[in-house]
Amino acid sequence: PEQKAQVGEEDKTPKQLPKGVVLGPDGKPCRSCTSVSSWFAMAKQGTANPSKIATTTPPAQATASLDMPADCPPDVEQLGRSAWTLLHTMAASYPEKASPEQQRETTTFMQLFGKMYPCWVCADDFRAWMKDGNEPRVSSRQDFGQWMCEAHNAVNVKLGKKSFDCRKWEERWRTGWKD
Numbered sequence: 001p002e003q004k005a006q007v008g009e010e011d012k013t014p015k016q017l018p019k020g021v022v023l024g025p026d027g028k029p030c031r032s033c034t035s036v037s038s039w040f041a042m043a044k045q046g047t048a049n050p051s052k053i054a055t056t057t058p059p060a061q062a063t064a065s066l067d068m069p070a071d072c073p074p075d076v077e078q079l080g081r082s083a084w085t086l087l088h089t090m091a092a093s094y095p096e097k098a099s100p101e102q103q104r105e106t107t108t109f110m111q112l113f114g115k116m117y118p119c120w121v122c123a124d125d126f127r128a129w130m131k132d133g134n135e136p137r138v139s140s141r142q143d144f145g146q147w148m149c150e151a152h153n154a155v156n157v158k159l160g161k162k163s164f165d166c167r168k169w170e171e172r173w174r175t176g177w178k179d
Protein backbone atom coordinates (compact mmCIF):
# COMPACT_ATOMS: atom_id res chain seq x y z
CA PRO A 1 0.00 0.00 0.00
CA GLU A 2 1.05 3.55 -0.70
CA GLN A 3 2.82 5.26 2.22
CA LYS A 4 0.93 8.31 3.48
CA ALA A 5 2.96 11.34 4.56
CA GLN A 6 2.95 11.86 8.32
CA VAL A 7 1.40 15.01 9.73
CA GLY A 8 4.02 17.71 9.75
CA GLU A 9 6.25 15.79 7.32
CA GLU A 10 7.42 17.93 4.44
CA ASP A 11 6.64 17.13 0.85
CA LYS A 12 9.93 17.58 -0.95
CA THR A 13 8.61 16.90 -4.45
CA PRO A 14 9.83 19.81 -6.58
CA LYS A 15 7.02 19.51 -9.13
CA GLN A 16 4.48 20.48 -6.46
CA LEU A 17 6.24 23.75 -5.79
CA PRO A 18 5.39 26.92 -7.73
CA LYS A 19 7.74 27.93 -10.55
CA GLY A 20 10.85 29.68 -9.31
CA VAL A 21 11.03 28.03 -5.89
CA VAL A 22 14.53 26.59 -5.52
CA LEU A 23 15.24 23.80 -3.05
CA GLY A 24 18.32 23.88 -0.86
CA PRO A 25 20.76 20.99 -0.48
CA ASP A 26 18.62 19.85 2.48
CA GLY A 27 15.60 19.44 0.19
CA LYS A 28 13.74 22.35 1.79
CA PRO A 29 12.79 25.55 -0.08
CA CYS A 30 15.77 27.87 -0.09
CA ARG A 31 14.63 31.37 0.85
CA SER A 32 17.78 33.13 -0.34
CA CYS A 33 17.56 31.33 -3.71
CA THR A 34 13.92 32.23 -4.37
CA SER A 35 12.16 35.48 -5.28
CA VAL A 36 9.59 36.89 -2.90
CA SER A 37 6.80 36.38 -5.46
CA SER A 38 7.53 32.65 -5.78
CA TRP A 39 7.90 32.39 -2.02
CA PHE A 40 4.50 33.98 -1.44
CA ALA A 41 2.95 31.74 -4.12
CA MET A 42 4.30 28.75 -2.22
CA ALA A 43 3.02 30.13 1.08
CA LYS A 44 -0.44 30.63 -0.47
CA GLN A 45 -0.44 27.13 -1.88
CA GLY A 46 0.84 25.69 1.40
CA THR A 47 3.35 23.50 -0.45
CA ALA A 48 6.13 23.72 2.11
CA ASN A 49 6.39 23.25 5.84
CA PRO A 50 3.41 25.27 7.11
CA SER A 51 5.05 26.13 10.41
CA LYS A 52 8.02 27.69 8.58
CA ILE A 53 5.80 29.62 6.21
CA ALA A 54 3.67 30.95 9.04
CA THR A 55 6.68 32.65 10.57
CA THR A 56 7.83 34.21 7.33
CA THR A 57 4.61 35.19 5.59
CA PRO A 58 4.14 38.97 5.75
CA PRO A 59 0.84 40.66 6.57
CA ALA A 60 -1.86 40.52 3.86
CA GLN A 61 -1.26 44.15 2.96
CA ALA A 62 2.38 43.48 2.20
CA THR A 63 1.57 40.26 0.31
CA ALA A 64 -0.80 42.07 -2.00
CA SER A 65 1.85 44.48 -3.24
CA LEU A 66 4.71 41.99 -2.85
CA ASP A 67 6.47 44.47 -0.60
CA MET A 68 8.74 42.62 1.75
CA PRO A 69 8.68 44.04 5.28
CA ALA A 70 12.15 45.29 6.15
CA ASP A 71 12.59 42.85 9.01
CA CYS A 72 11.93 39.64 7.02
CA PRO A 73 14.69 37.27 5.84
CA PRO A 74 15.98 38.38 2.42
CA ASP A 75 14.82 36.80 -0.82
CA VAL A 76 17.22 36.21 -3.72
CA GLU A 77 16.86 39.78 -5.00
CA GLN A 78 17.30 41.62 -1.74
CA LEU A 79 20.26 39.43 -0.88
CA GLY A 80 21.72 40.10 -4.34
CA ARG A 81 21.36 43.88 -4.11
CA SER A 82 22.98 43.91 -0.67
CA ALA A 83 25.79 41.60 -1.81
CA TRP A 84 26.56 43.68 -4.91
CA THR A 85 26.55 46.82 -2.78
CA LEU A 86 29.16 45.25 -0.53
CA LEU A 87 31.26 43.88 -3.40
CA HIS A 88 31.29 47.04 -5.54
CA THR A 89 31.97 49.18 -2.48
CA MET A 90 34.89 46.92 -1.59
CA ALA A 91 36.23 47.47 -5.10
CA ALA A 92 35.68 51.24 -4.72
CA SER A 93 37.75 51.32 -1.54
CA TYR A 94 40.44 49.00 -2.89
CA PRO A 95 43.97 50.48 -3.08
CA GLU A 96 44.96 52.13 -6.36
CA LYS A 97 47.85 49.71 -6.35
CA ALA A 98 47.49 46.60 -4.20
CA SER A 99 50.33 44.86 -2.40
CA PRO A 100 50.96 41.16 -3.08
CA GLU A 101 49.38 40.35 0.28
CA GLN A 102 46.26 42.41 -0.45
CA GLN A 103 45.97 40.68 -3.80
CA ARG A 104 46.25 37.24 -2.23
CA GLU A 105 43.70 38.08 0.46
CA THR A 106 41.25 39.53 -2.05
CA THR A 107 41.47 36.49 -4.30
CA THR A 108 40.90 34.24 -1.29
CA PHE A 109 37.93 36.37 -0.22
CA MET A 110 36.29 36.09 -3.64
CA GLN A 111 36.86 32.33 -3.71
CA LEU A 112 35.33 31.94 -0.26
CA PHE A 113 32.49 34.28 -1.20
CA GLY A 114 31.80 31.97 -4.16
CA LYS A 115 31.58 29.05 -1.76
CA MET A 116 29.61 30.69 1.04
CA TYR A 117 27.10 32.87 -0.83
CA PRO A 118 23.78 31.75 0.67
CA CYS A 119 21.97 31.35 -2.68
CA TRP A 120 23.68 28.11 -3.61
CA VAL A 121 22.58 28.08 -7.26
CA CYS A 122 23.94 31.63 -7.65
CA ALA A 123 27.17 30.58 -5.93
CA ASP A 124 27.60 27.50 -8.17
CA ASP A 125 27.26 29.62 -11.32
CA PHE A 126 29.53 32.33 -9.92
CA ARG A 127 32.28 29.81 -9.16
CA ALA A 128 31.87 28.28 -12.62
CA TRP A 129 32.18 31.76 -14.18
CA MET A 130 35.36 32.50 -12.20
CA LYS A 131 36.80 29.13 -13.21
CA ASP A 132 35.98 29.72 -16.86
CA GLY A 133 38.83 32.17 -17.49
CA ASN A 134 37.48 34.89 -15.17
CA GLU A 135 39.73 34.63 -12.13
CA PRO A 136 39.56 37.76 -9.94
CA ARG A 137 41.74 40.59 -11.26
CA VAL A 138 43.06 42.25 -8.15
CA SER A 139 46.22 44.18 -9.00
CA SER A 140 44.59 47.61 -8.62
CA ARG A 141 41.31 49.38 -7.88
CA GLN A 142 40.67 49.85 -11.58
CA ASP A 143 41.31 46.19 -12.27
CA PHE A 144 39.20 44.91 -9.40
CA GLY A 145 36.33 47.35 -10.04
CA GLN A 146 36.27 46.45 -13.72
CA TRP A 147 36.35 42.73 -12.95
CA MET A 148 33.52 43.11 -10.43
CA CYS A 149 31.47 44.97 -13.01
CA GLU A 150 32.04 42.16 -15.51
CA ALA A 151 31.08 39.60 -12.87
CA HIS A 152 27.85 41.49 -12.17
CA ASN A 153 27.15 41.79 -15.91
CA ALA A 154 27.55 38.02 -16.33
CA VAL A 155 24.68 37.62 -13.84
CA ASN A 156 22.69 40.44 -15.49
CA VAL A 157 22.96 38.64 -18.84
CA LYS A 158 22.01 35.31 -17.30
CA LEU A 159 18.89 36.92 -15.81
CA GLY A 160 18.02 38.68 -19.09
CA LYS A 161 18.78 42.15 -17.67
CA LYS A 162 20.58 45.01 -19.40
CA SER A 163 24.36 45.07 -19.08
CA PHE A 164 25.84 47.93 -17.12
CA ASP A 165 28.39 50.19 -18.87
CA CYS A 166 31.56 49.23 -17.00
CA ARG A 167 33.28 52.51 -17.90
CA LYS A 168 30.89 54.00 -15.32
CA TRP A 169 31.43 51.62 -12.41
CA GLU A 170 33.45 54.17 -10.46
CA GLU A 171 30.86 56.92 -10.88
CA ARG A 172 28.17 54.52 -9.65
CA TRP A 173 30.10 53.14 -6.69
CA ARG A 174 32.85 55.60 -5.71
CA THR A 175 32.73 59.19 -6.90
CA GLY A 176 29.03 59.70 -7.62
CA TRP A 177 27.61 60.71 -11.01
CA LYS A 178 29.20 63.56 -12.93
CA ASP A 179 26.77 66.43 -13.46
Ligand code: FAD
Pocket residue numbers: 076077078079080081082083084088117121122123125126148149150151152153155156159163164169172
Ligand atom coordinates in the same frame (compact mmCIF):
# COMPACT_ATOMS: atom_id res chain seq x y z
P1 FAD B 1 21.24 44.40 -8.94
O1 FAD B 1 21.60 43.51 -10.09
O2 FAD B 1 21.31 43.81 -7.58
O3 FAD B 1 22.17 45.69 -9.01
C1 FAD B 1 22.15 46.69 -8.00
C2 FAD B 1 22.64 47.99 -8.62
O4 FAD B 1 23.96 47.78 -9.10
C3 FAD B 1 21.86 48.42 -9.85
O5 FAD B 1 20.76 49.18 -9.50
C4 FAD B 1 22.87 49.20 -10.66
O6 FAD B 1 22.91 50.55 -10.25
C5 FAD B 1 24.19 48.57 -10.28
N1 FAD B 1 24.71 47.65 -11.29
C6 FAD B 1 24.03 46.78 -12.09
N2 FAD B 1 24.88 46.08 -12.84
C7 FAD B 1 26.12 46.50 -12.52
C8 FAD B 1 27.42 46.16 -12.96
N3 FAD B 1 27.62 45.24 -13.90
N4 FAD B 1 28.47 46.79 -12.41
C9 FAD B 1 28.30 47.73 -11.47
N5 FAD B 1 27.10 48.10 -11.00
C10 FAD B 1 26.02 47.50 -11.53
N6 FAD B 1 19.87 36.24 -8.80
C11 FAD B 1 19.22 35.23 -9.42
O7 FAD B 1 17.98 35.29 -9.53
N7 FAD B 1 19.90 34.17 -9.97
C12 FAD B 1 21.26 34.07 -9.88
O8 FAD B 1 21.86 33.09 -10.35
C13 FAD B 1 21.97 35.10 -9.20
N8 FAD B 1 23.32 35.04 -9.05
C14 FAD B 1 23.96 35.98 -8.30
C15 FAD B 1 25.32 35.86 -8.08
C16 FAD B 1 25.98 36.77 -7.27
C17 FAD B 1 27.46 36.61 -7.02
C18 FAD B 1 25.27 37.83 -6.66
C19 FAD B 1 25.98 38.80 -5.74
C20 FAD B 1 23.92 37.98 -6.91
C21 FAD B 1 23.24 37.07 -7.73
N9 FAD B 1 21.87 37.19 -7.99
C22 FAD B 1 21.21 36.18 -8.66
C23 FAD B 1 21.12 38.40 -7.59
C24 FAD B 1 21.01 39.38 -8.79
O9 FAD B 1 22.28 39.65 -9.35
C25 FAD B 1 20.41 40.73 -8.39
O10 FAD B 1 21.10 41.26 -7.28
C26 FAD B 1 18.93 40.68 -8.06
O11 FAD B 1 18.21 40.10 -9.13
C27 FAD B 1 18.37 42.10 -7.81
O12 FAD B 1 18.56 42.83 -9.03
P2 FAD B 1 18.35 44.36 -9.20
O13 FAD B 1 17.80 44.56 -10.60
O14 FAD B 1 17.60 44.97 -8.08
O15 FAD B 1 19.81 45.05 -9.19
